Amino acid sequence: MIAVGVDVSKSKSMVAILSSDGEIVAEPFEVYHVNDSLDNLITNLLSLNDDIKIVMEATGHYHLPILKKFLEANLFVSVMNPYLMKKYGDNQIRKAKTDRKDAMRMATYALEKAYTLIPYTSLEQKYLDLKFLSRQYNQRISTKVKNRVYLGNLLDETMPGIENILMAKTTKPENNMLYNFINKYQSFDTIKKMGEKKFLNSYTKLAEKNGCRNYQMKALKIYELATNSITTRGTDTYTNIAIQQCLNVLIQAEIAANEILVQMQSLAQTLPEYPIVRGMCGVGDRLTPRLIAEIGDVRRFTSGKALNAFAGNDAPPFQSGQFESQNRHISKRGAPSLRKACYEVMQCLKMHKPQDDPVYLFMIKKEEEGKPLNVAKMAAINKFLRIYYARVMELYK
Structure with missing residues (x-):
């Protein structure tokens, strides 16, 4: 197997290549986001005649040119969360950050996590x-x-x-x-x-x-x-x-x-889940396309819990020894635009007070238990996203 780490910047990238036993196939080198440079890189990778695993970070839109070229060449590419790669590199006492070290770290990650990497798949153009x-x-x-x-x-x-x-x-x-x-x-x-x-x-x-x-x-x-x-x-x-x-x-x-x-x-009205999302309480004509846009194809999530994690609305467990935290804040490591759209849904529910909606009743229940208003709303968002996931997934079963 060949592990390739790509550290992306605005108009160029740093690439490092490792073999399956950890030997350096190619010292970190620069490639520019132009056809000639990327075509030479792909040709060199294919000439190795081995299984290739490429890891890069999601960097806004800067990684899209090189990602597009890799996908056109049918290469395996895994686009990682930058925070995950940052935490993976925090295992050294002496901190140092350069593009060369970042590329080597991603190549090492590709080598170590080869069997757990998830390939990047382009969503349907409508979702994009x-x-x-x-x-x-x-x-x-x-x-x-x-x-x-x-x-x-x-x-x-x-x-x-x-x-x-x-x-x-x-x-x-x-x-x-x-x-x-x-x-x-x-x-x-x-x-x-x-x-x-x-x-x-x-x-x-x-x-x-x-x-x-x-x-x-x-x-x-x-x-x-x-x-x-x-x-x-x-x-x-x-x-x-x-x-x-x-x-x-x-x-x-x-x-x-x-x-x-x-x-x-x-555009949203042409998607199969539009009538289902539009029919949910608190979701109107303005919020429906925003929710679908931020969530995308719901089939890429394994569960409603995973969707909440994507929104940054989860509270991961925190336990050590005999200590176990019972009062955890949401992580906020997710899509802030999705959380904002969901928060607006909760405000609509508070305004219209639908007595037959489970999300609204759950929010009121949390408020009656003495929870702060925002805490009750975020708990209701958790329930709302789980219901969203379950209802939309019924289309594909």
Whole structure:
């Protein structure tokens, strides 16, 4: 057997090759992620005429070019969790880290664990595309949240308290009354200069255009708030530019996120598990494609417990001698995006309170036992993922 360790970086990799008895076949050497360099590497490996086991770490998207070439050549490749490889290398007193040592460590791991390595298999393209869209969606949401905070900071100086009256609830930014109000008036100083009658007429036209209700009462509240508030930034050019730019970024991020979500929904509806996941309590049109994207093909998990471990929602046992811990925190060594999506499912269950849903009843039971609210939610997520695994797996039995 030939054991190959590949330490991946952005545009090149370090490769080490060992024989079955631990002898160094090739000292660590660099290969670049271009066709010529990778073709030479594959040719040299195939010329050894032996069973080849390749181990590399999952490094975002940097490992994809070399992984693609290996799979096209029908070579055995196992893509390992970087944390697992890090712990495997923690058996030395004197710590040292170089690409050469990392490549040798992976080759040694391939040699030692040859019979337990799991080959990498490409998921169906739909799952890959859905996961890609989910990553893009999360990036847009991250941009939206950051700029929402920036906008809130600006409003504290120009329109303090306006968010308590006008709340951004709509999913369509073009119909968002708060955004349109800020864009029109910029600061409470503008409203003070207009006077009550002129402002009420102006606000009425804006509210009717956006389809708002009870706008007369809100208009009076806003005018009273404006006259009693102390603004630290007025209607100067610098403030107006900052508010306008922040609004533009925020609106574009929301529009982009909505467009990506529509594509995710269209793609997820072609998968066989979509109606099952959509039918689960607390899972709506927005959460269904996100859950499927983060979990992927459920058949790659051996059990519901393995799915919870993938989400980082497991609490591994901790015991030594006569000590055995009874109060363990979740590991959080998993997919944070999946945990976040599941947490949103729990929030939906708390809002709608379905009395016939076992996950909701389990969460309430834990709360009644005195568990903190977040602990009860994470325990309910554990049950939710086990039910998810069982129901979807019924499709393939």
